Amino acid sequence: MGANVIITGLSSEIARTLVTIxxxxxxxxxxxxxQGGIEEAGRTLGFAVTRNLDVHH
Incomplete structure (x- = not known):
């Protein structure tokens, strides 16, 4: 069992520092x-966002 990590919001300065070390x-x-992280997580899990046109109120 494992985990997939999605890092979001990494500034260019922090990314440079990480690469430097x-x-x-x-x-x-x-x-x-x-938002991009949530979308990527959905793709990784095989989820798709669709519109339900058969909505009854």
Missing amino acids: GVDLTKMNTVGDL
Whole structure:
């Protein structure tokens, strides 16, 4: 059992610092913001957002 990590909101300054200390960011799943992270998590899990046109009120 394992976990997939999605890093969101990593500033360019922090990314440079991580690379400087030897962290290989190419092996990590990084996205620009939280919304992108949620979308990536959905894709990873196989979820799709669809519109339900058959809504009864």
